[in-house]
Amino acid sequence: MPPERIPVVVIGGGQAGLSVSWYLGAAGIEHLVVESATLVHAWSDKRWNNFTLVTPNWHCRLPGHVYDGPDPDGFMTRDEVVDWLASWLRTFTPPVREHTTVTRLRQLAGDGFELTLSGSDGPRVLHCEQVVVATGGYPLPITPPFAQSLDPAVTQLHSEQYFAPEQLPDGAVLVVGTGQSGTQIAEDLHLAGRTVHLAVGNAPRVARTYRGRDCMTWLSDMGIYDTPAAQYPGGKAAQEKTNHYVTGRDGGRDxxxxxxxxxxxxxxxHLIGGKDTRLTFAPTLTASLDAADATYNSICADIDAHITAEGIDAPPPSRYRSVWEPADEPTELDLAEAGITSVIWSIGYRPDYRWIEASAFDGGGRPMQTRGVTQVPGLNFVGLPWMHTWGSGRFLGIDRDARHIAEVIAQSLDPAALDPEALNTEALNTGRRFRLAAGQ
Incomplete structure (x- = not known):
């Protein structure tokens, strides 16, 4: 069959890819969203039962759809997020091809791209002028090489496979990693009465509330989520750090x-090795706990400075003080002796763009992009952490990032067609139909 031709293809039907689709559709630009499963499926398929957002509900902003529920300073549960996204999808009709995977994307010798698709109707080929890759920054879950050397009697799951304590066999559980997922899963198991062993990483932490408000609301007021990556204090080193751990469970807490x-x-x-039932840890526990608490107190100090500079009336400042110190640094653990029957790996994900044949990636396999636009003409990304700001990849920043990509695409397809006056704040806030292209 001859290749199907579509001007723009968006690969990935999560909230980022669909946000780009929303803008392209409002502009009357023909496009197709290709999704390997179903739209926004990751929220129901890859979050545990007691999952909650860690950012306040008022952060939830998508094109034409802003959280307007009764608890803007609360934290939606997994099921509430699924319902909120479903209500957004009822407001527009994106052109979608679900249960279809892009197995190859290559740049054509002239202009544009060729996409090879695999779906229920067999392989197909698409040609397009513009591509938006919205498959998420890090789709492949990481497990250490020695995981396959552990006793096969021990159940092993990645954090995206964990849903509830009841799915695990009886016995103690080892959680490896203390990013947002690892700490919250450890808490979920702890609250369920399970004996939990936790390998602590180098993730920082933040207070849930401080001086009368949620810390993330203070940080938003301070412009932290709007600071472009190139201007962010600490540069690349700060951007590479794991997100601060905190929870929105039961109304939110530290x-x-x-x-x-x-x-x-x-x-x-840090867990550094293992075989059969024996695990080995680095003596880093004290340093990791101290570093996380130092970040916690540093953020509080930054908020103090903001409150003073703006003359804001707020409750008095405070600092976290340790409630426990390690008596020693355990470096070995026998899973059998400790009664540990399950291990949950929560040590992150890695990029996987091997299916893209284009010179757009650095030595670590990450896209080289500026606000989602690469040096390869027509190849764009959306939904990446730090794509533009710290808010990128979060509900708070997706709308702005998607709108920018849609503008770039519209200008590329027809440089004379963009109508800047049509892209106004009122249209974004109300979700009214607006024009990217003149005369539409």
Missing amino acids: IDLRRFATEGMHLYG
């Missing part, structure tokens, strides 16, 4: 690993 230790949770440093 996650204090030291307090968990006083309640019976077993803490260790």
